[in-house]
Amino acid sequence: MEKEEFINRLTSDLKFTASVSQDLTARPTALRETLRDPRVAKKIVEDPVFFAALMCNDAWLVDAPDHRRLLRDMHPRQVAVCGRGWGKSLVFSRKNLWFIYTKPKIESLIISSTQRQSMIMFDYCYFTILSNPLMRQMIQRPGTTRTVIRLKPPLGGKLVALPCSPDKLRGFHPDWVFCDEASIVPSEMITSEIMMMLTKPGSGLVMSGTPKAFDHVFRKAFLDRKRFSVHHYASYTSPLVSKEQLAEWRENMLREEWMREVEAIWVEIAQSFFPMDLIVSCVDPELGNPDSPNRYIEDLERVSPNQLKGAYYAGLDLGKQVDYSCLAVVERTDAGRLRLVYKHQFPLGTPYPDVIGHVARANQVFKFQKLVVDKTGIGDAVVDEMQYINIPNVEGVFLTEPVKEDILNHLKFVMEKKQLGILGDDAQLIAQLNEQQYEYLKPKTAQERIHLKFWHPQGRQDFYIERLKDFLPKAIRIYQKTSDRDLEALLQKTEKWIG
Numbered sequence: 085m086e087k088e089e090f091i092n093r094l095t096s097d098l099k100f101t102a103s104v105s106q107d108l109t110a111r112p113t114a115l116r117e118t119l120r121d122p123r124v125a126k127k128i129v130e131d132p133v134f135f136a137a138l139m140c141n142d143a144w145l146v147d148a149p150d151h152r153r154l155l156r157d158m159h160p161r162q163v164a165v166c167g168r169g170w171g172k173s174l175v176f177s178r179k180n181l182w183f184i185y186t187k188p189k190i191e192s193l194i195i196s197s198t199q200r201q202s203m204i205m206f207d208y209c210y211f212t213i214l215s216n217p218l219m220r221q222m223i224q225r226p227g228t229t230r231t232v233i234r235l236k237p238p239l240g241g242k243l244v245a246l247p248c249s250p251d252k253l254r255g256f257h258p259d260w261v262f263c264d265e266a267s268i269v270p271s272e273m274i275t276s277e278i279m280m281m282l283t284k285p286g287s288g289l290v291m292s293g294t295p296k297a298f299d300h301v302f303r304k305a306f307l308d309r310k311r312f313s314v315h316h317y318a319s320y321t322s323p324l325v326s327k328e329q330l331a332e333w334r335e336n337m338l339r340e341e342w343m344r345e346v347e348a349i350w351v352e353i354a355q356s357f358f359p360m361d362l363i364v365s366c367v368d369p370e371l372g373n374p375d376s377p378n379r380y381i382e383d384l385e386r387v388s389p390n391q392l393k394g395a396y397y398a399g400l401d402l403g404k405q406v407d408y409s410c411l412a413v414v415e416r417t418d419a420g421r422l423r424l425v426y427k428h429q430f431p432l433g434t435p436y437p438d439v440i441g442h443v444a445r446a447n448q449v450f451k452f453q454k455l456v457v458d459k460t461g462i463g464d465a466v467v468d469e470m471q472y473i474n475i476p477n478v479e480g481v482f483l484t485e486p487v488k489e490d491i492l493n494h495l496k497f498v499m500e501k502k503q504l505g506i507l508g509d510d511a512q513l514i515a516q517l518n519e520q521q522y523e524y525l526k527p528k529t530a531q532e533r534i535h536l537k538f539w540h541p542q543g544r545q546d547f548y549i550e551r552l553k554d555f556l557p558k559a560i561r562i563y564q565k566t567s568d569r570d571l572e573a574l575l576q577k578t579e580k581w582i583g
Contacts, residue, residue, distance in 0.1 A: 094138075095127045096119070101134060102143035109141060109268035112217040119218075132156060132182040138214050139185070139219060147323050150315075151175050155492060163305045164292040167319030167348040169329065176262050177208035179290075180340045183260060184233070184241030185219065192260040195278060197268045197508025198372025198380075199231070199247040205264050206245035209233060227400055248273045248508075249373035256281055260288045261541045267296035267303075267507045268369055274301050276434050295350040297364040297516075299494035303350060319346045338519070338541055357492060357538065358499070358517040368505030379428040380507050381413075382448050394418065396425075400457045402466060408432060413450055422498065423505035424513075426450075436466055440473070447475050457484055489536050492520070494566055516540070 085093075093100045108115040118124055128135050133152045136142040145152055148171075153162060155175050183190045196202040210233060213219045227234035233243040246252045248269045261278055263269060276290070282289060291302055304310045319325045319333075333346055335348060339355045365390075377390045394415040397403040403409045413426040426446070430439055445456065452475075457467050459480035467480035481487070498504050508511060508530040525535045 091118075091123055095123050095134070096139055097132065102146050103138045105138050105141050106559075107144070108138070108163065109216050109218075114219070115218050129186045130167045132179055135182045135186065136178040140181065141215075142178065143321075146321055150317050150321055154315050154317075155179055157315070160286065160288040161305070161312045162288070162290040162314040162315070163302070163312045164290070164317075165295060165302075165306055165348045166292065166315070166317045167322075168345045169325045170317050170319050170322040170348075171324045173205040173206055173264060174324075176264070176290060176292060177212070178207070179206050180243055180260075180262065181209050181212065184223070184243055185239065187259075188238060190260070191256070191258045192244075192262065193256060193258045193281075194243070194245045194262045194264060195248055195253070195269070196372075197248055197265040197367055197369065198374075199245065200372065201265055201509045202245040202247060203231070203260065206231065206233075208488050209243060219297065242575060245517060248369045249279070250277055250369070251376065251378060252373055253281065257283050258287065259284055260290070263289065263291045265293040265509070266291035267293040267300060268364055268367055269302075270364070270369065270513075271297075271299075271301045273369060279331075283517075294348055295344055297361040298350055298352075299361050300364065307342055316348060317384070318348055341515070353518055355521045355523060356518055357522045357536075358496065360514075360518055362496070362499050362512055363506075366499050366504045366506050367500065367508040369508070371423065371425070371505060371507045372509065378423070378534045384426075384445055389447055392450070395453045398443070398446065398450070398452050398455045400439075400455065401428075402414050402436065402439065402458065402462050403432070406432075409434055409436075411439075412445055412475050413446065413447060413452075419505050423503060424507065424510075427513075438470075440466065440469055443470065443495055444473060444475055452477055452523045454479065455483055456520045457506050485537070486535070488538060492536075492538060 094104070095101075108118060108557070119128065126315050128138065136155065137145055143154075151171055153480055154172070155178055164172050164176075180192050180194070183192055194205050196201045196204075210230075213233065222235050222239065224234045224236045231245045235241045244256075250273075258281060261281065263278060266274065279289065288525050291305060293302060295303065297303070306314055306316075306360060315497075320330055330346070334342065337345065338353065340351045343349045343351045368378075370376045371380040373379055377388075377393070379391065381387055381391065394417045396413055396415055398411060398413045401407075401410045409430040409564070411428045411430075412424060415423045415425045416453065417423065428442065428446075430442070443455070446452075455475065455478045457478060457480045459467055462480050464480060467478055470478045483491075495496060495504075520538060521540065522536045522538050525537050
């Protein structure tokens with residue numbers, strides 16, 4: 085093919101561009117020569133879709149009109165509400181690369197509830213650069229790290245992945261901010277920290293995610309079509325989600341979960357005891373900041389001494405064959421807040437001696453003030469064994485329905501008081517909390533107290549909630565000093581159990 089025909093087809097036919105991009109990427113000299121053509125250079129600066137197809141080998145964009153529309157949107161205020169797996173993080177990674185590789189001295193930030201979450205979009209960028217020799221040659225070293233991409237002059241752009249921790253956000257004045265999974269970033273962080281960073285003329289904010297909390301700036305922006313460019317896509321509209329995957333989700337998801345996670349619709353699970361707004365209000369940004377001494381603990385063997393400041397309480401649920409065994413640990417801070425700092429789910433069928441060994445190691449690290457073991461169904465054997473090997477402060481409890489009712493009321497009250505902190509990207513815990521359902525039981529007399537019955541959907545598990553139910557009342561009752569009469573009234577409900 086003659087060069088003139090090749091350039092014409094390259095710049096006018098996206099399908100042709102996608103078909104030759106991989107071969108050009110593997111030949112940096114040929115790609116560099118192609119980019120020197122004024123028509124190609126003009127097209128790549130003007131069209132991020134052309135950039136993605138040519139430089140990132142994104143042939144799938146040919147059959148993805150919604151993704152192309154989102155990628156080309158340059159409105160300074162954007163909202164993308166997308167179903168699970170739709171490809172929003174992938175699309176915005178391409179937009180970030182297009183910014184820093186075609187615009188001089190652009191600073192773009194990827195911000196999410198945790199460093200781990202922001203790294204998803206960042207890694208799409210990072211590994212795409214590594215797979216393209218020409219793009220890789222433009223990286224500045226030193227200066228590029230696993231959370232920062234910096235380009236050589238004259239472009240000199242920078243892309244940074246950050247958690248939504250105030251300490252990490254200070255000092256930036258970016259051209260663009262991409263707030264990924266914005267629905268689990270605290271609203272006040274977006275309005276008082278992130279939006280306040282956008283001081284440059286023409287700076288842009290993009291919020292993306294699946295729906296969760298109702299009373300949240302993400303949903304308010306979604307409804308504000310005068311100020312925001314709004315995109316709304318269900319999972320099944322994306323070529324990146326297979327029919328097999330959709331069928332599996334359809335089989336396993338609750339109706340409300342399907343609507344929220346797949347159709348990207350704001351919906352609350354019927355009779356949910358812990359509404360999504362309440363759960364999201366408990367997200368603690370510091371838990372997701374890997375540089376904070378208050379960060380979440382992923383590995384017992386990598387705990388630094390400056391992380392261990394408060395008093396620690398643990399709850400253990402024993403499952404084995406059908407249900408998972410699970411250990412969860414909360415920290416009570418000097419300010420009286422409770423933070424879920426560690427949890428471990430054991431594989432199905434884990435023998436109890438292995439569980440006990442892990443708990444013993446956790447006790448060596450945290451020095452539990454109290455370890456509460458749910459012995460419903462297993463009796464005293466495991467509790468006795470822990471006491472025999474001198475794990476201190478072990479208490480076995482039977483979680484009867486009345487006890488569960490009172491303890492869940494405690495947990496909800498603690499959350500409403502904003503005294504509980506959880507990790508923002510802990511999707512499993514968030515789902516289990518939201519799925520906890522309840523109903524009122526008919527009293528035997530008009531004077532009898534109305535009781536609640538709790539359950540979770542058939543086939544779903546709530547072992548993390550069980551652990552929170554185990555030890556939160558004990559932690560509050562013994563170590564939290566408060567004059568709040570409502571809290572005292574709640575605590576008295578389980579006075580006999582907690583002793």
